[in-house]
Amino acid sequence: MGRAPQARMIDLVLVLVTVAFFALSWAYVRFCDRLGGAP
């Protein structure tokens, strides 16, 4: 694989992973929102 296509592939992976991190962060918001009090 040439350098340019490889860099484009890494770009894609990094962007997707970043978006996934923020999606997980939103899931974390929902988790914290539903966190209950004392059992």
Place this chain on the structure above:
Amino acid sequence: MTAIGWAQIALFFLVVFALTKPLGAYMYRVFEGNRQPLPALLGPVERFLYRLGGVDPSREQTWPVYAFSLLAFSLFGLLVTYGIQRLQQVLPLNPQHLGPVEPALAFNTAASFTTNTNWQSYTPETTMGYLTQMAGLAWHNFTSAAVGAAGGLAVARGFTRTGGTAGGKTIGNFWVDLVRATLYVLLPICFVYALFLVSQGALQNLAPYREIATLEGVKQVLAMGPTASQEAIKMLGINGGGFFNANSAHPFENPTPLANFVQMVSIFAIPAGLTWTYGKMARDQRQGWAIWAAMAALCCAGVLSTYAAEAQGNPAMRGIAGLEQGAANLEGKETRFGVAASALFATVTTDASCGAVNSMHDSYTPLGGLAPLVNIQLGEVIFGGVGAGLYGILIFVVLTVFIAGLMVGRTPEYLGKKIEAREMKLAMLYVLIFPLIILGFSAWSAVVPYGTSSVANPGPHGLSEILYAFSSGAGNNGSAFAGLNANTRFYNVALGFDMLIGRFLMVIPVLGIAGSMVDKKVIPAGPGTFPTTGALFVGLLIAVVLIVGALTFFPALSLGPLVEHFAGRAGRLF
């Protein structure tokens, strides 16, 4: 240690103290007042920005909506900055014709500036074009600080409000906080600040780099650029990312001792002011001053230990003719600033999650370098980042009143609101995630070849370098211990996530606490209420901050700087 050194340190604290109330009052007017400053000039700009973004400024948000807005804005900024770096070779304002930034480095840098960390795995003058510096990085210098301020204000509202405006559960409007922090606080102060830095000799141009002949007849390239304007927000926004690789040790960034002093003060200015703003919001100024006092005491302890260690110098240098250095450790320090101003700068920048440096922390004595590392590991709550310092210390306040409540067998309460199981669970998520990522990433890096191959100094100093890097990332500080080549694919990606987790997965539970506290019923203080304004509370708060930090990181620190210190006394250097 010298009298002039002590005088500089004392003057620094006096100036920060003097600035706290006026700046705090100004910020209260900006964020909580009905009439913002300069309405004729900035009012139309503010309203235009709301119209542009389709924001109704009168509509407040619940904590999940506030958090969503914060996350969405940060994701957008991160992706745009990544794109600018990857495409800078075809974008304007690149007179040096710098090529695209390598993908992992671009990710690291975008994550770094989005999270207000400003960790720099690259040499700015040979990597980033002017457009990348101004549109990509400086944009984040303003907005990431404003995002932090928004987080701090939201949490302050959660604790201090006695019932939200819409349904009792709202903690403000993220977009309003973001715009007001940028427009009314950061931009006007930075405008004046940049002019001051230019008056001191800081660079401000868009010229190509210049080639000059040195006195020895050697040709040298002098990097140019819009330095002063970036420098102002770098310090005030507690970002810390240098326009040049040498950061505030570079004479074009930090030209004079006066500029150096103002830079240190500007790091603490907003976090100190926010404690006053918080006291005003709580309708009890003593609440804000109690937090200020705890922060100042911890800062004093850091300055004392760093200055003492650096003034004593390196024991291995003693007795060697010509290397005495007046006993103090001047390696890696600018002689124009000296030991005291370097030790103070190192303490302030690591207390406040700034990360700017005017000396090289890697060249500090083991104990001198230990103090900045501990400052970061205490959670960046000693004044801390813009807003982030306030919400960080408020979590420790929650822990403190909880512990005090356990001691006397009463339900803990703060500002008349009960601290219950839900708040404690969220506080624990905040407290635990910080050491988890620092120690987890550090352990990983210390045992794999692609981690250890970047370490310049083997042994305990190498462990300190790794530990410092991940502490700096997670604490959104951004200063480096140097000696670690972090510009590898592994470190760029690992530190990128270290910074993202340290910012967003920590602010979320804090906002959750704000949402949980905001509509709680306020109980009048009774004889059994633990007062949160006196010396006893301040002392207990300091103890909780130290104990949580010491318990978590002491084993790792004992294998790094502490071992190095004792080995150095025995004549073994790393």
